[in-house]
Amino acid sequence: MVTTGQLRQAAAASSGMSPVTLLRITIILAVLAAWEFLAHSGWLYRDVVPSLLSIGGALVRLLSDPNYYFNLGVTAAEIAAALAIGGSAGLAVGLLLGGNRFLSRAFEPYLYYLGPTPKIIFFPIMIMWFGVGPESKVALGTLSCFFPMALNVAAGMRQIDKVLIRVGRSFGANTRQMVLKIYLPAMRHPIINGIRLGFGFALIGTLLAETKLSNKGIGFLIIQTYSIFDMPGMYAMLIVLFVLAIGANALIGKLGGLDSIKRN
């Protein structure tokens, strides 16, 4: 018996689009239409919801502005530094705690409960320690990405197949060989997952710190658009930032083969 769902699917297939794609396009068009209606309705203060045309214009101006790329470079460098420092520290601590049950019992609860606390409140301390320059932003990003990395790696280390560890030991591998040949390859997915989470937290930490106190970077540009009430510019900047953040997140997952785990 042919169901209505199958009929709908067949109809959509004949038009070259799946029902899911059609629905997605419909939702996007409906949202855009509602947005444009709201922009012209006068229900909100002028420019709180700017027209799509002015956001599009701001987007073009933004993407053709060399100053934007300079600030993007500053933020990207800060995030990369934070990820490198916090990620390496998290990896080392995670390996240590994951490989030693006693140390894990002693110190992991502290990491576990400190992990989800709001890191931005440490920013005044970072300013006192590292000054108002990019160093304090890197420090906050480092602190933000350290915890998810360490906790993921420690959890991943405990989940390594015991057979692999026994194989390594039976071959008489030393600690360095065990780490390089057994632990790290077996923990590829938890590590990539940690990097992915760490990247997200480093990004948020760094950008929030920039919005609070800085004179360069994307966070600074966002708060500047707020100060001069350039709403189309703010929307344009947030759109580009969200696309970049979601894209980078997906890319890290893809490079690490995380999507293949879900399919299997």
Add this chain to the structure above:
Amino acid sequence: MTMELSPGRLSRRDYAASCLGLGSFIAFLLMVEALIRLGLLNRFIIPPPSEIIASFGRLFLEENIVHRFFFTAGECLIAGVMVTICGIGIGVVMQRFNLLQRACETWVAAFASAPLVLTYPLFMVIFGRNAWTIIMMGFLSALPPVILKTIEGISGTRKVLVNVGRSFNLTATQQFWKILFPAALPTIFVGIRLGLIFALINVVGTEFLINFGGLGQLINDLAERYDLAGTYAAICFVILVSVLFFMALEKAERWLRPVN
């Protein structure tokens, strides 16, 4: 990601490990105190731990920290209620209509990985510099996990339970309230727990950033007055509150989870 904390009595080894953890923490504080008193660490950058502990009393007497705590708790509560109602509602609707779920679930997941807290200047323009901006930031960041976990919970209801409902000729509404929702509740609560954690982080963070409200604003105020010991003490207080909050949520989640 939850820690494997074995319930029941601690073994001797576990007790020794806990002592090592706590002992290391106390030793670290003593070492910092000694280094500051010896002049090896600058007390105008890192205040002595004894001063930080002493300034806790000042936070209660002069800075009205209890009132501030309830202000922040109130914002979290409102964001939590909003996210529970909206998140579960959206999740149920998405799960009910398969096509809608297939079309939008990846969007919700992408929304979860977006740095939503950075939209706070936008909300300041819309709502002004007030509690609603803070509540909305908490609400927005908490929404995706509640939606995703609601979908997961209802979709994961055991077939046999659904069939029991069918055999009793339950209507769709009865099937939802008597079978699907109770079965999905533990998973939904995981989403609410995650959502509340995100809400607390973002509420305190936004308070700090826009210098308005409760505990977040207190840290900002103290830092701007260069009251170092007070700033450190306020940060410690927020950490303590956060940790107690997570512990309480975990306890509630364990209570809801059926014993396997």
